[in-house]
Amino acid sequence: MVSDNEEGKSKTASVLLAVLLSFWTWLYTYKKDAWKFWVGVALTIFISILFAYMVSSVFLYILGLGIWFWAIIDVAIKKGEWYRSYPGKKPSSSAPTQQSTK
Numbered sequence: 669m670v671s672d673n674e675e676g677k678s679k680t681a682s683v684l685l686a687v688l689l690s691f692w693t694w695l696y697t698y699k700k701d702a703w704k705f706w707v708g709v710a711l712t713i714f715i716s717i718l719f720a721y722m723v724s725s726v727f728l729y730i731l732g733l734g735i736w737f738w739a740i741i742d743v744a745i746k747k748g749e750w751y752r753s754y755p756g757k758k759p760s761s762s763a764p765t766q767q768s769t770k
Contacts, residue, residue, distance in 0.1 A: 676752040679743070686739040693739050699755045704742065708735050 677697060685693035691708025694701035712735065715728050 690736040
């Protein structure tokens with residue numbers, strides 16, 4: 669197993685995490701998706717507080733499903749290249765750079 673992660677991340681792993689763990693999938697790509705993770709945490713805490721007071725539980729289930737679907741759709745629409753180049757690795761270029769001469 670390579671520990672320095674030369675090949676980036678796996679889109680398949682990210683989609684599976686989204687399906688199984690909802691917003692926790694964004695910990696897999698935390699450097700770029702930290703804000704999404706924290707929004708998911710905040711909304712989950714908000715849902716939990718409201719649920720404790722039994723505020724329109726149908727609304728809370730819909731909001732919870734919305735967070736889950738958001739995570740699945742977000743990771744599913746990203747191209748595999750986005751995951752392979754994570755966290756913003758620049759592709760190595762064998763072509764020499766052109767220098768201007770004056």
